[in-house]
Amino acid sequence: MAMVEVRGVGKVYRRDAQTITVLDGLDLDVQEGEFLALMGPSGSGKTTLLNLIAGIDRPTRGSVKVAGTNVAALSEGALARWRSHNVGFIFQFYNLIPVLTAEENVALPLLLERLSRKERNERAMTALKIVGLADRAKHSPRQLSGGQEQRVAIARAIVGDPKVLVADEPTGDLDAKSAEEILTLMETLNRDFRKTIVMVTHDPRAAQRAKRQLHLDKGVLQA
Amino acid sequence: MKYLPYILKHLRRHWFRSLLTVLAMTFCIFVFCVLQTFLAAVNQNLKAGNSSRLVTRHAVSLVFNMPQAYRDRIAGVAGVTNVAMENWFGGARKAGDFKDFFPNLAVEAEPFLQMYPEYILTDEAKRSWLEDQSGCIIGPNTAQRFGWKVGDAFQLESFIPPYRIGKPFEFTIRGIYATDEKRFPGTDKTVMFFHWKYLFEATGRRVGVGTYVTTIADPNQAGTISHAIDALFENSDAQTHTETEQAFRASFVAMAGNLALLLNLIGLAVIFVILLVTANTMSMAVRERRTEMGVLKTLGFSSGKVMGLILAEAGLLGAIGGAIGIFFSTGMIKALPFLPFIGDAVRGIADFGLPGSVALTGFSLALGIGLIAGLAPALAAYRARITDLLRQV
Numbered sequence: 001m002a003m004v005e006v007r008g009v010g011k012v013y014r015r016d017a018q019t020i021t022v023l024d025g026l027d028l029d030v031q032e033g034e035f036l037a038l039m040g041p042s043g044s045g046k047t048t049l050l051n052l053i054a055g056i057d058r059p060t061r062g063s064v065k066v067a068g069t070n071v072a073a074l075s076e077g078a079l080a081r082w083r084s085h086n087v088g089f090i091f092q093f094y095n096l097i098p099v100l101t102a103e104e105n106v107a108l109p110l111l112l113e114r115l116s117r118k119e120r121n122e123r124a125m126t127a128l129k130i131v132g133l134a135d136r137a138k139h140s141p142r143q144l145s146g147g148q149e150q151r152v153a154i155a156r157a158i159v160g161d162p163k164v165l166v167a168d169e170p171t172g173d174l175d176a177k178s179a180e181e182i183l184t185l186m187e188t189l190n191r192d193f194r195k196t197i198v199m200v201t202h203d204p205r206a207a208q209r210a211k212r213q214l215h216l217d218k219g220v221l222q223a
Numbered sequence: 224m225k226y227l228p229y230i231l232k233h234l235r236r237h238w239f240r241s242l243l244t245v246l247a248m249t250f251c252i253f254v255f256c257v258l259q260t261f262l263a264a265v266n267q268n269l270k271a272g273n274s275s276r277l278v279t280r281h282a283v284s285l286v287f288n289m290p291q292a293y294r295d296r297i298a299g300v301a302g303v304t305n306v307a308m309e310n311w312f313g314g315a316r317k318a319g320d321f322k323d324f325f326p327n328l329a330v331e332a333e334p335f336l337q338m339y340p341e342y343i344l345t346d347e348a349k350r351s352w353l354e355d356q357s358g359c360i361i362g363p364n365t366a367q368r369f370g371w372k373v374g375d376a377f378q379l380e381s382f383i384p385p386y387r388i389g390k391p392f393e394f395t396i397r398g399i400y401a402t403d404e405k406r407f408p409g410t411d412k413t414v415m416f417f418h419w420k421y422l423f424e425a426t427g428r429r430v431g432v433g434t435y436v437t438t439i440a441d442p443n444q445a446g447t448i449s450h451a452i453d454a455l456f457e458n459s460d461a462q463t464h465t466e467t468e469q470a471f472r473a474s475f476v477a478m479a480g481n482l483a484l485l486l487n488l489i490g491l492a493v494i495f496v497i498l499l500v501t502a503n504t505m506s507m508a509v510r511e512r513r514t515e516m517g518v519l520k521t522l523g524f525s526s527g528k529v530m531g532l533i534l535a536e537a538g539l540l541g542a543i544g545g546a547i548g549i550f551f552s553t554g555m556i557k558a559l560p561f562l563p564f565i566g567d568a569v570r571g572i573a574d575f576g577l578p579g580s581v582a583l584t585g586f587s588l589a590l591g592i593g594l595i596a597g598l599a600p601a602l603a604a605y606r607a608r609i610t611d612l613l614r615q616v
Contacts, residue, residue, distance in 0.1 A: 056521050056609040077525050084523020091613075095518045099232040109522045111225055156522075 001068065003164060003196045004030035004053055009062035011048050011219075022048045023219040025062070032163075035190040035197045037210035045219045046200040047168055053198055054087045054166045055079050067163045084112050088157030088195075090167035094149040096141040096156075102128065103137040106155045113160075127155035130193075131185060147178025154185060158195070165189065167199040171206050183209045230536045237508070241540065244504045248544020248592065249551065251497035252585045256552035257559075258486045259581045265482070275442040276338065278471040279435040279452055282462035285311075288385075288431025289461045296455050302448045303437045307334035308419050310433035312386060314379030322561070325365045327379060327415040329422040338438045341407035342416075348373070348398030356424070358397035359417035366399045368413075373399060385430050392417075392425060436468070494592065501596035505537045509600035516604045517612025526605045533601035534594055541593020545586045552585070553577050 006028040013020045022045040051057035055071040107124035131151040171179035189195045215222040234241045281287040298306045310329040352358045378391035402410040449465035
């Protein structure tokens with residue numbers, strides 16, 4: 001069984017009297033341990049599809065199954081719980097909380113778990129070690145470079161040991177060297193930690209680092 | 224509790240804005256506590272009034288005295304069981320200096336003791352006072368304040384012209400009365416009572432009577448008896464106005480206009496303004512953090528939890544401001560009696576201090592203002608879709 005199973009998914013946005021069809025009957029399978037890159041022009045529906053897989057948006061029709069759970073059928077509260085255990089999200093602009101240190105940012109999702117402060121900190125430090133930033137644990141985001149911020153964001157995404165990582169343009173705001181480091185880190189997570197990764201990117205070089213590339217155009221997947 | 228460091232860090236993010244909001248809340252609760260303490264003291268004073276006691280005064284004003292001859296005529300009214308003459312003396316230890324002021328009244332001692340069971344004296348103290356024309360009894364708080372004990376002597380000089388005899392009145396303490404809070408709550412513990420006869424003799428038998436206090440057999444007949452007393456003097460030079468002791472005390476408050484309404488309106492206005500200030504702060508704080516709200520929801524925080532975090536932050540702002548406000552108001556209330564002008568007004572109030580109920584109400588109010596102020600942005604964050612929150616720049 002595929003880790004991500006998208007069947008007949010449609011997504012329509014309504015703005016006043018206008019309806020915009022972003023996805024129309026899309027099917028997609030992502031196998032466990034796969035590293036998939038989704039490419040396509042702006043407005044093609046890449047981020048929408050990623051949001052549906054991550055359970056932060058709901059399809060207008062069709063089903064999205066991730067790790068055997070029909071995400072679209074879950075209630076608001078159940079979906080939030082499901083996200084915290086199953087999906088790690090990596091944003092283009094890192095989205096770290098500026099008032100928290102790197103360690104506190106990474107430990108943020110663990111506040112939802114029944115863990116002591118010590119346990120939360122230990123797990124956060126483990127995640128920071130994986131991304132190579134243990135020595136920056138007490139630094140605030142403004143004391144970190146863009147690449148380091150994104151690594152902290154990746155540590156936050158993996159700290160709960162999710163099955164799937166979704167990344168929306170993870171190198172879109174980085175210089176070439178930092179982008180390279182981030183992609184290498186994602187490869188490591190995919191190869192060594194068996195994380196299933198779905199990455200949206202505009203950058204063909206970034207897409208090349210994935211095991212499979214798919215193109216999305218006007219809501220339809222191209223081979 | 225595990226979210227507290229997270230909330231505190233957010234409050235420190237714009238520390239100056241948070242500080243200003245806390246100060247605004249502090250001011251609000253400070254004003255509320257001081258005003259309500261004053262009102263509570265006045266109300267307590269009113270409660271201490273007895274509905275089975277009537278007070279008769281000059282119909283025109285308390286400033287004017289009534290003839291002594293009224294005493295027996297009032298005593299003859301059906302339903303009246305006892306009568307005592309009383310005059311507000313207005314004495315101070317140094318003439319015109321009210322820093323050490325405590326309430327002092329000349330009373331007709333024998334009927335007074337029968338009519339006022341709330342001032343509890345031993346038989347020996349009663350006898351000792353009745354036998355000494357310059358003797359007096361004082362409240363326990365006044366005794367404690369000046370370190371006085373039975374047998375001590377002191378002097379008082381009145382600011383009221385008819386009572387100014389060119390030298391101070393000398394008094395000897397013959398008893399320190401006790402009070403019973405269970406039976407007679409709110410009894411003033413600061414008053415000094417001395418013999419009316421002493422005042423009368425010392426002023427060359429020139430003074431009249433300030434008020435007649437009467438006890439009546441049936442409090443339900445208070446209205447009828449009051450009318451009957453006033454009717455006696457309807458065609459005299461000194462017409463009277465009789466009312467229950469409670470109404471008499473309330474009229475002092477009414478003299479300053481509708482004080483309670485005024486103070487409450489001031490308090491409400493301050494609270495309303497602070498509510499707007501805090502609501503504005505919270506709206507700004509949340510609007511700036513819309514993306515962060517989206518991130519929290521993406522990480523698995525439910526909408527309810529995100530809403531709870533915003534409300535907790537707003538409530539904490541209120542609670543901190545409220546606690547500081549109560550702290551400062553406690554200090555101010557202690558200092559009030561020593562301040563010029565206003566000190567004169569509050570020194571006579573029995574047990575003037577911040578009541579626990581007012582402090583609790585003030586703190587709840589601060590918490591409530593914070594929560595109400597945070598409600599609109601919290602609800603907006605609750606309802607917002609993650610994709611909309613993340614789309615914000």
